[in-house]
């Protein structure tokens with residue numbers, strides 16, 4: 001599960017618990033943003049770097065049976081038990097092609113910081129957005145990391 005760009009070790013035994021904690025912390029805010037964008041029944045969504053799939057499942061509830069959610073991750077171990085309209089795809093977002101101009105919403109949370117170069121990653125995600133659709137990217141402001149934990153070896157990376 002090594003990656004040249006992903007800072008964290010995905011062989012971490014509690015990786016599922018770590019990702020579930022992120023979902024507990026951020027999902028409510030994410031879904032408020034999705035609602036503000038007007039995503040609704042019948043829409044097509046791409047959940048990039050889907051983690052445990054909690055956002056993919058919440059999107060599936062919003063887009064309903066006529067909608068579609070594609071959940072992509074390079075580690076699909078935790079993308080199980082999802083609603084029928086969620087398609088899970090194992091792919092590396094830096095190298096594997098995404099469907100072009102297909103989605104009303106492309107959402108990436110806590111992902112782009114790990115993808116280098118960031119600008120290329122953003123271009124790849126943006127290319128998947130359909131005309132009139134949205135690219136929603138949520139990231140932590142890492143510029144403060146050295147003040148919170150100056151000696152952590154991950155900070156410079």
Ligand SMILES: C[S@@+](CC[C@H](N)C(=O)[O-])C[C@H]1O[C@@H](n2cnc3c(N)ncnc32)[C@H](O)[C@@H]1O
Nearest residue numbers: 022023049050051073074075092093094109110
């Ligand atoms: C910090 S987790 C965030 C998970 C989820 N987006 C969330 O906010 O709960 C980052 C996720 O991105 C995935 N990821 C990292 N690099 C990737 C890549 N190059 N291609 C696809 N997925 C990647 C990881 O496997 C992991 O599931």
